[in-house]
Amino acid sequence: MKFRCEECQETMEFVSNDTDRASGVMAIRYSCPNCGRRISMVTNPGETQLVSSLGVTIGHETLSEGEAGPMDQIRRSLEGETGWIDDRGLPDPVWTEAAEKRLAAAPAFVQGMVRRLYTDWARRNGYPEVSPAVMSKARDALGMSEM
Amino acid sequence: MESLPPVDVLGQVVAQRAAVARRLASVRHVVAIASGKGGVGKSLLTANLAAALGTEAAKVGVLDADIHGPSAALMLGARGQRPQFGPEGARPAIGVGDVRVMSMDLFLKDDGTAVRWRHYGGLAEDSFVWRGTLEANVLREFLADTEWGELDYLLIDMPPGADRFETLLRLLPELRGAVMITTPSEASMLVVRRASVGAKQAGARLLGLVENMAETAESGRVRELADAVGIPILASVPFDPKLAQSTENGRPGVLINPETPAARAILELADRLRGMLA
Numbered sequence: 001m002k003f004r005c006e007e008c009q010e011t012m013e014f015v016s017n018d019t020d021r022a023s024g025v026m027a028i029r030y031s032c033p034n035c036g037r038r039i040s041m042v043t044n045p046g047e048t049q050l051v052s053s054l055g056v057t058i059g060h061e062t063l064s065e066g067e068a069g070p071m072d073q074i075r076r077s078l079e080g081e082t083g084w085i086d087d088r089g090l091p092d093p094v095w096t097e098a099a100e101k102r103l104a105a106a107p108a109f110v111q112g113m114v115r116r117l118y119t120d121w122a123r124r125n126g127y128p129e130v131s132p133a134v135m136s137k138a139r140d141a142l143g144m145s146e147m
Numbered sequence: 148m149e150s151l152p153p154v155d156v157l158g159q160v161v162a163q164r165a166a167v168a169r170r171l172a173s174v175r176h177v178v179a180i181a182s183g184k185g186g187v188g189k190s191l192l193t194a195n196l197a198a199a200l201g202t203e204a205a206k207v208g209v210l211d212a213d214i215h216g217p218s219a220a221l222m223l224g225a226r227g228q229r230p231q232f233g234p235e236g237a238r239p240a241i242g243v244g245d246v247r248v249m250s251m252d253l254f255l256k257d258d259g260t261a262v263r264w265r266h267y268g269g270l271a272e273d274s275f276v277w278r279g280t281l282e283a284n285v286l287r288e289f290l291a292d293t294e295w296g297e298l299d300y301l302l303i304d305m306p307p308g309a310d311r312f313e314t315l316l317r318l319l320p321e322l323r324g325a326v327m328i329t330t331p332s333e334a335s336m337l338v339v340r341r342a343s344v345g346a347k348q349a350g351a352r353l354l355g356l357v358e359n360m361a362e363t364a365e366s367g368r369v370r371e372l373a374d375a376v377g378i379p380i381l382a383s384v385p386f387d388p389k390l391a392q393s394t395e396n397g398r399p400g401v402l403i404n405p406e407t408p409a410a411r412a413i414l415e416l417a418d419r420l421r422g423m424l425a
């Protein structure tokens with residue numbers, strides 16, 4: 001599935017994911033890299049649930065709070081508080097200086113989201129720090145392109 | 148800048164299957180312990196078979212496919228352990244005889260916690276639409292995301308009902324086979340017959356039939372069932388409350404009292420399976 005700008009014949013690029021977990025409304029924004037036109041894909045709770053049950057990703061993190069680590073589907077689908085499953089008493093991974101530099105090269109408005117994405121991925125996968133090497137692994141695992 | 152690949156739903160589903168195949172490349176034999184009928188001893192036999200296979204220095208894993216009624220961790224003395232998440236996946240619990248166990252039990256906080264799926268926007272009444280897909284994906288994650296490591300045997304403790312078998316087969320085309328369990332009761336044999344026929348039609352390789360909680364040596368009706376389905380009888384395991392008691396206390400009876408007739412029947416079954424799969 002992808003969205004194309006008919007006028008420019010360009011594939012729309014992901015802008016943001018504003019899913020409201022409480023109401024189950026998933027809203028994913030895209031924009032045309034050429035003309036800048038924006039669209040959003042909005043699903044109702046039933047559609048959101050269906051997508052969620054497939055265990056696929058639409059837009060960055062869709063319905064997971066971090067990004068897909070092992071058993072992600074189980075952890076995010078179980079009702080109730082499931083943080084304890086992850087709780088191994090490990091602190092958040094530390095960002096190395098080189099990794100911070102790389103993050104600083106990304107546009108300011110995505111830095112927060114990108115930082116969270118990498119931090120969560122590193123924690124879920126048992127890495128004590130976020131280094132450029134871990135970032136590369138995360139990117140491969142998450143299917144993200146170079147930043 | 149950070150951008151995303153287009154949303155390729157089918158591609159992602161195909162990639163999920165590939166992840167299962169990658170993980171199971173280091174597992175020599177995958178065998179499902181199934182029945183169709185509930186309460187016939189699938190879990191008890193899975194636990195004891197795992198322990199029996201493990202005594203020959205083989206590495207054994209048990210995947211508890213019974214999402215709503217997990218009991219493999221209990222019967223292999225692996226309760227209370229948590230899955231440990233690492234770069235390679237989730238480390239399974241380690242049970243008696245070094246058997247690696249993955250089960251929903253490890254994800255449930257306490258004995259009073261049931262498996263309940265989250266409903267976005269509180270749409271519980273629609274759950275029939277997505278529940279099957281979600282639970283198939285849970286099974287997929289158990290297969291693909293568990294750090295099974297090198298295994299000689301991965302036994303799958305199936306839930307009652309025949310439907311999950313088809314799911315398993317679609318996830319795992321390389322499934323080596325299934326062992327069907329029945330008791331000598333008419334109700335069990337009727338259900339197991341239909342489940343076996345269905346499994347065969349779905350493309351499963353049935354290794355054979357095990358009669359559990361057998362009263363005498365072997366009932367003629369079970370023989371008829373085996374012949375009707377066209378599979379061998381692999382073992383006849385007598386009713387043995389002591390075997391059940393120790394197994395339910397997390398100590399598979401084959402390890403505690405290997406000399407009893409029931410334990411001997413299970414040990415012989417393990418030998419037979421070893422031979423059939425070699």
Ligand SMILES: Nc1ncnc2c1ncn2[C@@H]1O[C@H](COP(=O)(O)OP(=O)(O)OP(=O)(O)O)[C@@H](O)[C@H]1O
Binds near residue numbers: 182184185387
């Ligand atoms: N040969 C046996 N002798 C005595 N008790 C047995 C025997 N086999 C199984 N049992 C007992 O019968 C009960 C049902 O067994 P078990 O839970 O293994 O069945 P199951 O087929 O896995 O059930 P379910 O369909 O609910 O998953 C258990 O209490 C078990 O200990």
Ligand SMILES: [Mg+2]
Binds near residue numbers: 191213218304305306
């Ligand atoms: Mg069972």
